[in-house]
Amino acid sequence: xxxxxxxxxxxxxxxxxxxxxxxxxxxxxxxxxxxxxxxxxxxxxxxxxxxxxxxxxxxxxxxxxxxxxxxxxxxxxxxxxxxxxxxxxxxxxxxxxxxxxxxxxxxxxxxxxxxxxxxxxxxxxxxxxxxxxxxxxxxxxxxxxxxxxxxxxxxxxxxxxxxxxxxxxxxxxxxxxxxxxxxxxxxxxxxxxxxxxxxxxxxxxxxxxxxxxxxxxxxxxxxxxxxxxxxxxxxxxxxxxxxxxxxxxxxxxxxxxxxxxxxxxxxxxxxxxxxxxxxxxxxxxxxxxxxxxxxxxxxxxxxxxxxxxxxxxxxxxxxxx
Ligand code: F6P
Ligand code: MN
Numbered sequence: 525x526x527x528x529x530x531x532x533x534x535x536x537x538x539x540x541x542x543x544x545x546x547x548x549x550x551x552x553x554x555x556x557x558x559x560x561x562x563x564x565x566x567x568x569x570x571x572x573x574x575x576x577x578x579x580x581x582x583x584x585x586x587x588x589x590x591x592x593x594x595x596x597x598x599x600x601x602x603x604x605x606x607x608x609x610x611x612x613x614x615x616x617x618x619x620x621x622x623x624x625x626x627x628x629x630x631x632x633x634x635x636x637x638x639x640x641x642x643x644x645x646x647x648x649x650x651x652x653x654x655x656x657x658x659x660x661x662x663x664x665x666x667x668x669x670x671x672x673x674x675x676x677x678x679x680x681x682x683x684x685x686x687x688x689x690x691x692x693x694x695x696x697x698x699x700x701x702x703x704x705x706x707x708x709x710x711x712x713x714x715x716x717x718x719x720x721x722x723x724x725x726x727x728x729x730x731x732x733x734x735x736x737x738x739x740x741x742x743x744x745x746x747x748x749x750x751x752x753x754x755x756x757x758x759x760x761x762x763x764x765x766x767x768x769x770x771x772x773x774x775x776x777x778x779x780x781x782x783x784x785x786x787x788x789x790x791x792x793x794x795x796x797x798x799x800x801x802x803x804x805x806x807x808x809x810x811x812x813x814x815x816x817x818x819x820x821x822x823x824x825x826x827x828x829x830x831x832x833x834x835x836x837x838x839x840x841x842x843x844x845x
Contacts, residue, residue, distance in 0.1 A: 525704040528683075528694060535689035541670060544601040544622055544647065549683065551595040552643050552675040553701060555588045555629070559641065559677045568635055576611040576825060577790075584635050585609055588628035588643065596624055603650035606662050606824045608793055613824060615656030622670075623650045623662060625792040625824075630674070631759020642761030646672040646797040662792060662824050666817030672797035674761050682706075684768060686804040691768070712807040713771035716834040718753050720763045721775040728779035732812065732844040760789060764798050764832070768805055773833035773841060778812060787811075787829035791821050795828050808838035812845050 526534075528549070532542045558567055571581045589609040596602045596616060603620035604613045608627040626645040634641050646669050654661040673685030681696035683703050691710050694703035719740055726734070743751035755772070757763045763774045776789050789795050799809030799816040809816045809832040819828055831841055 525706065526708070527705070528703045531692055531694075531705050531708065532687065535687050537671070537687045540601055540621055541647070541687070544599065544624075545671060545685070547595055547599045547601065548592065548624065548645060549675070549703060551592045552683075553681075553696065554591050554595075555643060556675070556677050556681045556696065558587055558591075559584060559629075559635070562635075562638065575609050577608070581609065582629070582632040582635055584641075585629050585632045592626055592628050592643070603654060604656045604658075604661070606659070606792055608790060608825075613657060613659045613662060618656055620656070621650055623648045625662065625796075627790070627793040630761045630794065631757070634757075634759050634762075640676065640678050640757050640759050640762030640765075642674045642676040642678075642759065642765075644674045644761055644793055644797050646793065646800070659824055663821045665820050666791075666796035666799055669796060669800050669817075672800040674764070674797065674801070676761055676765050678762070678765075682765070684710075684765065684801055686801050688800075688804065691801045691805040693768070710768055710805050712768055712802065712805045712834055714806070714835045716771035716773060716837050717750055718755060718766075718770075718772040719775070719837075720755050720757075720767070720772060721777070722756060722758075723754070725779055728781050729777055730780065733775070733777040733841075736841050736844040760794055760798065764801070767807070767833045768801065771834045771837075773831065773837045775832075775841075776830045778829040785827050787827045789827060789830050791816070791819060791826045791828045792824055795819075795830050795832075798830075798832060802832050806835060807833050808835050810838060810842055812842070 600617045602616040606613050606625045631641045648668050671687045676682045683694040693707040695706040739746050740752045778786050795816050802809045811829045
């Protein structure tokens, strides 16, 4: 099986980017180990603090954030970091060539039930003019990403990653600590009969998504003429992994509760990296109004509505808008 390095070289990734990715993944391997220790290491449960998003931080959120921050700061490849668990950008090395955004532990409430969680990341070039503590350089559209991916801490630890030459799936071989390519150039099936949405929010949705989901629920008796199945992992990383592997549509749409929160998911370290992976696998990723990767961010923790997955199904959903 091909190793990470050879795949990245084959895809034409520059040496410094390869070294940065390897550094980031070294951090993820440590997270994978901590996560697998669970209650034995006393790492489960919540802290007394909240992050900038007003979410209670789990101990593993804080630990994972610290691991990635330390390893990236020390590397010299990174000028600054933005993280779900940091209020502001974290300045790193003044000569670092890259900006890294990450959700250190997506779906962290799943730690309580020993279920799927993961790290989501994206990497962009750091402009030369930028001071390491300047957040404005992070405010570039997702089309500027040079790499993105996630590490899924499941029954096996898997990596999905793209550098813009297809999306590849890797599996961590714990006998030697390397990620091996287990599926190169994954292609998301264009059609699907599976959808993922938190249906308990239904009364807050806007009309297009109400109508679309209504038609899916009507199944073979409705206008879509077939029965659909529903899945919800409650960790974006788990839901997107399923969609990449066997197709589907994953949605966290705009809802009317709070106009300041247009959707739940964060653009820089959730929506954009997943959109890049999905597009590189032949799928689509939209806010309902346009391509996620073309959204111009106005702040680092910005939220966006997300409709992502199998090409024909996302296109169908967009017809309702
Ligand atoms: O990070 C936000 C997140 O945990 C995603 O991973 C997940 O898809 C979603 O929120 C779950 O939302 P809810 O709590 O509505 O099920
Ligand atoms: Mn998350």
